[in-house]
Amino acid sequence: MIDKDVFDVLKKQGVSELYPPQREALPLALSGRNLVLSMPTASGKSLIAYVAIIHSLRRRKGKALYIVPLRALAREKYDDLRCFESLGFKVALSIGDLDESDKHLSRYDIIVCTSEKADSLLRHSSPWLSEVRVLVVDEIHLINDPSRGPTLEVIIARFKALNPDIQVLGLSATIQNADEIAEWLNAELVYSDWRPVTLKEGVWYNNEIIFNDGSVRIMNEGCSDNALEYLVSDSVMNDGQVLIFVNTRKSAVSLARQLSECIKEKLSDRDSKELKRISRLLSTGESEYTSVDAMLASCVEKGCAFHHAGLDNEQRRIVEQGFRDHYIKCIVATPTLAAGINVPARRVIIRDLWRYDVNLGLQPIPVLEYKQQAGRAGRPRYDKIGEAITIAKTLDQRELIFTNYIMGSPERIYSKLGSLSALRMHLLSAIATGFANDKEGIERFIGGTFFAHQADIRSLEEEIRSTLDFLKEHDFIYETYNGTYKSTLFGVRTSSLYIDPLSAVIIRGAIEKDKVNNASSLAYLQVVCSTPDIQPLYLRRSDRWVEEKAEEYRSIFLSDPPSPHTEEYEWFLSSLKTACMLEDWINEVPEDRLVSVYDVGPGDVHTLVERAEWLIHAAREFSRMYNFSLVHELTDLIMRIRYGCKAELLNLISLKGIGRVRARALYNEGFKTVNDLRDVPVERLASIRSIGKTIAKSIKKQLNEEDDKSIILKGKKRR
Numbered sequence: 001m002i003d004k005d006v007f008d009v010l011k012k013q014g015v016s017e018l019y020p021p022q023r024e025a026l027p028l029a030l031s032g033r034n035l036v037l038s039m040p041t042a043s044g045k046s047l048i049a050y051v052a053i054i055h056s057l058r059r060r061k062g063k064a065l066y067i068v069p070l071r072a073l074a075r076e077k078y079d080d081l082r083c084f085e086s087l088g089f090k091v092a093l094s095i096g097d098l099d100e101s102d103k104h105l106s107r108y109d110i111i112v113c114t115s116e117k118a119d120s121l122l123r124h125s126s127p128w129l130s131e132v133r134v135l136v137v138d139e140i141h142l143i144n145d146p147s148r149g150p151t152l153e154v155i156i157a158r159f160k161a162l163n164p165d166i167q168v169l170g171l172s173a174t175i176q177n178a179d180e181i182a183e184w185l186n187a188e189l190v191y192s193d194w195r196p197v198t199l200k201e202g203v204w205y206n207n208e209i210i211f212n213d214g215s216v217r218i219m220n221e222g223c224s225d226n227a228l229e230y231l232v233s234d235s236v237m238n239d240g241q242v243l244i245f246v247n248t249r250k251s252a253v254s255l256a257r258q259l260s261e262c263i264k265e266k267l268s269d270r271d272s273k274e275l276k277r278i279s280r281l282l283s284t285g286e287s288e289y290t291s292v293d294a295m296l297a298s299c300v301e302k303g304c305a306f307h308h309a310g311l312d313n314e315q316r317r318i319v320e321q322g323f324r325d326h327y328i329k330c331i332v333a334t335p336t337l338a339a340g341i342n343v344p345a346r347r348v349i350i351r352d353l354w355r356y357d358v359n360l361g362l363q364p365i366p367v368l369e370y371k372q373q374a375g376r377a378g379r380p381r382y383d384k385i386g387e388a389i390t391i392a393k394t395l396d397q398r399e400l401i402f403t404n405y406i407m408g409s410p411e412r413i414y415s416k417l418g419s420l421s422a423l424r425m426h427l428l429s430a431i432a433t434g435f436a437n438d439k440e441g442i443e444r445f446i447g448g449t450f451f452a453h454q455a456d457i458r459s460l461e462e463e464i465r466s467t468l469d470f471l472k473e474h475d476f477i478y479e480t481y482n483g484t485y486k487s488t489l490f491g492v493r494t495s496s497l498y499i500d501p502l503s504a505v506i507i508r509g510a511i512e513k514d515k516v517n518n519a520s521s522l523a524y525l526q527v528v529c530s531t532p533d534i535q536p537l538y539l540r541r542s543d544r545w546v547e548e549k550a551e552e553y554r555s556i557f558l559s560d561p562p563s564p565h566t567e568e569y570e571w572f573l574s575s576l577k578t579a580c581m582l583e584d585w586i587n588e589v590p591e592d593r594l595v596s597v598y599d600v601g602p603g604d605v606h607t608l609v610e611r612a613e614w615l616i617h618a619a620r621e622f623s624r625m626y627n628f629s630l631v632h633e634l635t636d637l638i639m640r641i642r643y644g645c646k647a648e649l650l651n652l653i654s655l656k657g658i659g660r661v662r663a664r665a666l667y668n669e670g671f672k673t674v675n676d677l678r679d680v681p682v683e684r685l686a687s688i689r690s691i692g693k694t695i696a697k698s699i700k701k702q703l704n705e706e707d708d709k710s711i712i713l714k715g716k717k718r719r
Contacts, residue, residue: 001026006054009083010047014381019044021192029169030055034187036140036170038178040195041375042344045171046080049136052169054084057109062133066112067155069139069148071095072313072320072341077138078112094121098498098614102126115152120498122158123429133166135159140170140181141368143450144413150422153415156185157448158435173372177412184453197378197386201406204231205392212406227391231349232259232330236266236303240346240383241323242330245373247352247365249334249601252306253295255351256332260302263329267303274327275301281318288591288661290602300328307333310601335369337376348377348388353405368410415451418460421532423467424501431477432487432495439483474505489625497618503531507619510558511627521586521637523556525579528615530559534608536574537581537598546577581605582612586640588649588660613641648672657698665690678703 002010018026021037022044029035029052037045053064066081068074078093085091092108098120105111105121106128113121121129137156143149159166168185172178174193182189202211204227209217219230228244235242244259246252267275279301283289296315299305305319305328320343322328337343350373354362378386390405392398416422430436436445442464446457468485471477476491487495494504510519510527529536539546550561550573562568581598585605594605620634636647643653645660651673652663665688671677677685677699685696 002051005087013083019196021194022048025190028188032167034168034185036178036182036187036189038172038174038191040174042380043195049169053110053134056134060133062131064110064134065132066136067115067118069142074112074114081110115148115155118155119151123433123495125433132163135166136169138171141172141175141413146416149416153450154426161448175410175413184450196380197383199377199386201374201388203390203392203398203401205398229262233262235347236263236329242347243345243376244332244349244351247355249308249310252308252332252334256299256304256306259330260299260304263304264302271327275303278322290592290595292595292601303329305331307331307337309336310603312603312606344376344379346383348374350390366411367405367408370405371410415454417449417451421500423463427467428471428476428491428501429495431485432492437484476501493621499618500532503533506531508622511623513558519558520556522579522583523558525582526576527558528612529578530575533615534611536578539574543577546573550576585644588645609641613638655699655702657695662690
């Protein structure tokens with residue numbers, strides 16, 4: 001069934017036999033049929049996809065595309081698939097620039113990417129996409145997600161139309177209507193609740209835990225005062241690890257700090273030594289050291305960590321690896337950790353089953369989310385049983401948790417393609433790439449989506465007509481005399497830049513208004529922060545300074561601020577606050593100060609910086625069409641956002657390993673440009689604060705001046 005050399009590779013990865021659902025699914029996958037695997041976490045879905053890819057590429061040639069929702073998950077799958085390079089397959093990871101066709105990917109057999117990158121490749125009409133024979137869609141149930149769901153189902157629909165004989169493998173958590181996804185894909189469904197580690201789900205109340213298998217565990221007297229601390233201590237003392245899910249970042253940090261004090265007393269000498277090493281890794285990266293970094297490093301040194309979207313990617317990677325290596329004993333996380341990353345634990349504690357919604361107040365979390373969190377319990381090859389425990393405060397609450405969550409079924413998932421923002425993005429893309437160029441083509445396009453499978457597409461007629469009118473009104477497309485749609489240059493560029501057409505309209509309006517090229521960087525930052533492509537910072541009651549700044553700088557804005565006391569004005573102030581943080585960033589305000597003043601995490605700063613840089617890049621591309629005099633200024637602004645520095649440092653910052661802190665240190669010592677560093681002894685550079693000998697040598701190497709001796713010899717020769 002599996003080629004011998006493929007099985008040999010799997011054995012080297014620790015796979016000695018197939019799980020029951022794998023034995024059921026593999027013959028179907030190897031037959032070339034479309035397949036939907038709806039199975040619990042850690043039940044082996046990915047392995048089916050890996051083997052199906054290799055089997056297909058050997059027999060049908062072509063390429064395979066493996067789509068995941070998160071960059072971290074993409075790197076994980078890329079690392080997994082690289083083991084097959086020994087069989088002659090080339091594996092690539094593509095998660096970067098969304099304005100590139102990535103022609104180099106044509107040289108690879110297996111490409112791992114995020115859904116946004118896959119959509120971008122379709123928008124650039126990369127020729128090699130027609131060679132894709134296997135499409136793997138990991139976490140396919142995220143079609144239900146309002147932000148990334150429409151993109152996911154459009155990608156699948158377009159690949160099915162582009163390559164009619166493509167094999168689609170959808171990997172999903174257990175959901176109520178997996179059969180509906182299978183019907184849409186014309187696929188076989190393999191549904192299973194089998195797990196390699198038995199999962200026991202229970203509720204703690206009044207000093208006892210009642211599990212779903214009927215067993216009851218009586219705890220020691222007095223434990224009820226701090227159930228969490230007891231459950232964590234109990235696991236650590238028995239060589240187990242714990243994941244705790246909470247609903248806010250602040251809860252994750254405060255609880256991790258609290259639990260780290262009881263965990264440190266139970267660490268072995270070896271654990272303590274390794275945790276100190278991991279803690280140092282969190283404080284020696286290229287990023288600036290912040291108070292969040294200090295708190296995380298302190299917790300990790302004591303065996304505990306917090307994990308949320310406010311951490312940067314490297315911090316999260318270090319924490320996850322430290323946990324996999326069994327040195328970090330407990331992670332307190334927001335639900336981001338449950339979204340596909342492979343970090344199982346013997347015991348999972350779901351502390352918060354409610355989440356605050358700004359519109360609705362406290363709301364219960366979905367059953368699907370609970371099941372994904374609970375599914376992290378049990379480490380294959382380490383544990384025989386995994387425990388998922390919630391904590392009830394009353395008897396009624398215990399019964400409610402049992403009925404709604406433990407015994408409840410995950411919700412049905414529904415297409416979210418019907419939103420106007422999703423239709424704007426994807427209808428423009430379909431027209432700009434020639435995938436759909438008339439009303440019949442648009443109907444075929446929408447007809448291939450999960451939305452059309454679930455509902456009559458006539459229910460979308462009004463939204464489609466409204467979207468087409470918007471695209472025509474704002475010069476993205478035009479309609480010819482025979483009823484076909486053509487994309488303008490503006491439409492093509494907007495689609496390839498991968499931004500919301502409404503964002504393009506807002507940015508173009510600002511560019512056209514700035515005819516005399518005198519707008520400040522804050523004005524352009526406010527423009528991009530007012531687009532739907534950026535999530536603005538939350539406006540707090542204490543942020544009255546933002547309104548004062550709005551009045552002070554009213555004359556510099558590239559669009560008139562809305563009237564006060566309106567909802568639009570609140571959004572304007574939020575966008576201005578976000579722009580102010582970015583302005584502080586490019587004016588070299590320390591990252592720790594940004595974290596404190598704006599109440600954000602380092603990861604939030606980096607995410608916002610990355611998004612703002614992309615939108616200013618889009619503004620520069622539009623300025624080539626509508627106001628070329630802005631190109632130079634916007635190019636400088638792109639670099640300032642990327643590196644977080646004033647314009648005077650842009651020359652120095654071009655050196656590898658020289659961030660804004662080191663560039664400022666060099667500048668303050670009189671080295672204004674890269675040329676000023678030539679023929680300067682290594683010792684002189686090393687003496688500058690934050691440079692040191694290693695960085696000094698790196699500078700010399702980049703200048704082709706390897707060491708002091710070469711400089712001395714050059715000097716003698718000149719004399």
